[in-house]
Amino acid sequence: MEFTSIISSLSLVVSVFTFYLLLVHKGTLKMTQPTTIYFGPDSSNRNDSKVYLRTLLFSTSKRGQILESMFVRIHRGETTQTFNIWVYGEKKADLVRGSGLYIDATGKSLNHHFLLPKDGSNYQFLEGKYKLEVFASTLGAKKPQRIFTVELSITHEQAEKLKLNRLGLYFDWGAESNAYHPNIYEPPLKGEEIERLLS
Secondary structure (H helix, E strand, C coil): CHHHHHHHHHHHHHHHHHHHHHHHCCCCEEECCCCEEEEEEECCEEEEEEEEEEEEEEECCCCCEEEEEEEEEEEECCEEEEECEEEEECCHHHCEECCCEEECCCCEEEEEEEECCCCCCCCCCCCEEEEEEEEEEECCCCCCEEEEEEEEEECHHHHHHHCCCCCEEEEEEECCCCEEEEEEECCCCCHHHHHHHHC
């Protein structure tokens, strides 16, 4: 009889705990290590700088999270710049302005583009050490939470190449080396740009 009571009590505790995890516990929003991070011009307007990254966003609870907005903040020396316009999607044609994205425990793997505010701000990726922070605002939270931070470096040679409007710098994650590996990317010329160079 006593053994049966213990089993019943344990079953009740497990049921209450399961109920809490599934329906009550809010959990937190997390993101995985981005497979790639990009510093450079936006393809739609090469005079505008942007930060791009690809990552999986997920919730630590079954209940999930409502993601209201995201932004990134970059620090270099005494300089700080916020890229507060958030756009996400899988393909260029499917990109949408970020707002009200539901993230559950399974997560969503997406491309995230962060642009400068449309207030005349401009930003140059110069030589130096950078600290990149990713912030997320979830429904009901009092303030944005920092969900990722990483330190990256731009060499003098890379900075000189980035001064050309057509060039961007990718940091690709190496799982074996546990570090980001930078490489300069030059997008192909468009028809009108080829004509301008040839004229």
